[in-house]
Amino acid sequence: MERFPVHTIESAPEASKTALGDVQARFGTIPNLAGAMATSPLLIQSFVGIFDKVHGGPFTEPEIQTVLLTDAVTNASAWAVALHTALGLQAGLEQAEVQAIRSGRSPSGAKLGALSTLARTLIEKRGRLDEQDIEQFLAAGFGKDLLLGVITIVAASTITNYTGSVANPPLEERLKPYAWNG
Incomplete structure (x- = not known):
């Protein structure tokens, strides 16, 4: 099966760029999975939002x-x-x-x-x-x-x-x- 593109901030759809930049700021890099997620602005934006909630919540x-x-x-x-x-x-x-x-x-x-x-x-x-x-x-x-x-x-x-x-x-x-x- 052909892989989805692994986007960089430069190659990502415009509506995905801010979220992808947020991922890069958190990880110091853009994981390949996040780069693939950026194909869908809805997906990458949702991921960043829930990621912040999970890692800012009550669990260690x-x-x-x-x-x-x-x-x-x-x-x-x-x-x-x-x-x-x-x-x-x-x-x-x-x-x-x-x-x-x-x-x-x-x-x-x-x-x-x-x-x-x-x-x-x-x-x-x-x-x-x-x-x-x-x-x-x-x-x-x-x-x-x-x-x-x-x-x-x-x-x-x-x-x-x-x-x-x-x-x-x-x-x-x-x-x-x-x-x-x-």
Whole structure:
């Protein structure tokens, strides 16, 4: 399948340029996936908005990366698995935690394990959690507000996971050590 273009700020549609510049300011570069997203101003603008909400919310960066990596694995998005492996390790996740998630398991720690399990369950059950799913998450010390907050992170990752699967951007050189084949 032919890849979508990976835009730079100069090559992006006019309505995507500001959002792409925002991505570059946050990451120091434009990830190939964001460059592909820029083909659609609606998509790149939505991504930047939800990205800001997720990373400005109540979860720590290791918690966010746990959910994002879990979602990438659950959605079988190889590009996103590589990115969130790198970002998760950078955020302080242990190698064993990252490896567990990449293997389709939850980390062994109570909080990260509960986050990972909830994220995977939300995707697998298409949001139809039962009481046991909810109680397991709450029993790990999270509140109902944070359970709903995880939905926001899952929504953000769905944007990147689906875009990665559809646009199939090339993996950046710095992410190749974290390549994932499912």
